[in-house]
Amino acid sequence: MESSRARRRRRPLPCIALVLVVIVGGAATGTVYVQAQAHSGGGAVSSSATPSASPSASMSVSVRAGGEASVEPVAQPTVDHDVLLAEAMESVTVEDGAEVSVAVLDVGSGASAAYGNGRFDTASIVKVDILAALLLQAQDAGRELTAAEKSYATSMIENSDNTAASALWRAIGKAEGLDTANARLGLRDTEGGDGMYWGLTQTTAADQLTLLRQVFGEEFELSAQSRTYLRELMGEIAVDQQWGVSAAADGSGWALKNGWLPRTATGLWDINSVGRVTVDGHDYLVAVLSDGNSTKAKGISLVEASAVAAVSVFAGEGGGASAAASASATAAS
Template sequence: MSIRAVLAPLLIVLSLAVALVGCGTSSTTEPSSVPPVTVTVTAPPSSSAPSTSESATPRTTALTTGFTRAQASAGQPVGVVVVPVGGGEAVELGDQTPRVAWSTIKVPLAIAAQRANGQSSAQTTAIINSDNASAEQLWSSLGSAGQASAAVTAVLRDGGDTSTVVPAQRLRPGYTVFGQTVWTLAAAGTFTAQLPCMRGTEHVVSLMGQVAANQQWGVETMATPKATAVKGGWGPGASSGYVVRQIGLITYRDGRMASIVMSTAGSSLDSGIAALNVIGRWLNRNLVQLPRGRCS
């Protein structure tokens, strides 16, 4: 047999092997464009560590990671929403469970009363001292319970909150009608971000910048912004525990602003304030990551 006859089959086998390698399913070539990826960051199932979902932008990913550690230090669930003033994409972190507004609803109440009757001493003490008797005076000045409910709800709509409805009847004995308004953090954040941009709100915002010691926590612990303005609210949970929440505005050194709203539910008022202080200080350290804007 000739050498050519022996080598011919071997050459055919080698050619087939090379062809198969060239058609393999693995490839080292990357596509020219990669579609955007959404990352869901989920905390372990626990009553003290609710799950959080964030778009995988560098800002939200960094904030989500840092917030998880800060919330662990706070010792109880905390929810935060940050919205640039004038509107824009919100940053939502932590526990977004809908809860009643307590005294944070005194802000739209005071605005409604001022629009109807002008500025008053009751407006001042309702915001600065969170005085319930003064807030009840503002509520009564708006007419019947139904008229008062409609007036305060109208202020919320003016601030971009399209869903919250202030009740017209007492839902819980011993507590104010308006204080039992269910106000989600997202809706409260939207409203607070429009607060400096709404007509006739300058006086109420200035009062929020002068609150008494009983509200100087949470956002008020943030030392880096040029200025802060807040309104706190607190009270027992529907079945157990204690709810502490706050709406606030921060003015950055460049003049732009953001709304920050936060809420927590724990064993007591003191534990709630301590938890919001931890988050307030964490927000201050991450100020550069937070959104900001201006009224248009």
């Protein structure tokens, strides 16, 4: 009969449960449970490990001899926001003959998405571009805007006054002045309208998003003072013009400029809207361009539904999904 000491020697070594807290960037991101089988005669440890679920990262863990753990991140699939926006736009009703293009930027993450790449008449959204060009010229000259220029700027942006826009269009040098400024601002596919037809300036949604980044983002061609000035004017739009991309906001904040233009040859409407909206504390820059609308009202509905769809691509990631859904219901009503 074996002695009790011999039985103890033949007994299998116990499994050892190790709990590792994985630290990444100074914060615990997950707990990894490692079950290790110790082997006699040398301290070698074999193990398998599975990280706990994490919304932001996956990790691969191996345990070397002596109990040293090695943690390596596993790359996550890249989100294609353009595809998500195209899917969101499938729910937007576009009447026969109309076209729409959308671009959106999540200011917090820097991620963006675009739908459509056609060129459209700007109508009155070019007034933001006209003022940006004027401010850039004033910066270069080391001067402030004159009292007359400020008066025109206020009327042009807040009330969409065309007489004021024409005065400042002349002041910047018409299309040549606009195009020169846009080359510096990064608008590569925008071309100023002929003569005094500033409303027939051609642009893309992507270019309008670039302009919005100059006004609301981290681009620096425009000075901080110039950006603040433009933002304030775009946040004081006349009550009867408070439509468009603001439909995607949750009520906590927006700043915008709209454009609407009935084309004489066809009787169809260009309806555009650009600006910044806030949803659950997150800021989004949105540009929506459309043409071929049978009525102004239908064009506004198209632009608003498109803005809501654009923000919905990111709102779920930023925590604003409920607000975006509420805005969608408002735009559809």
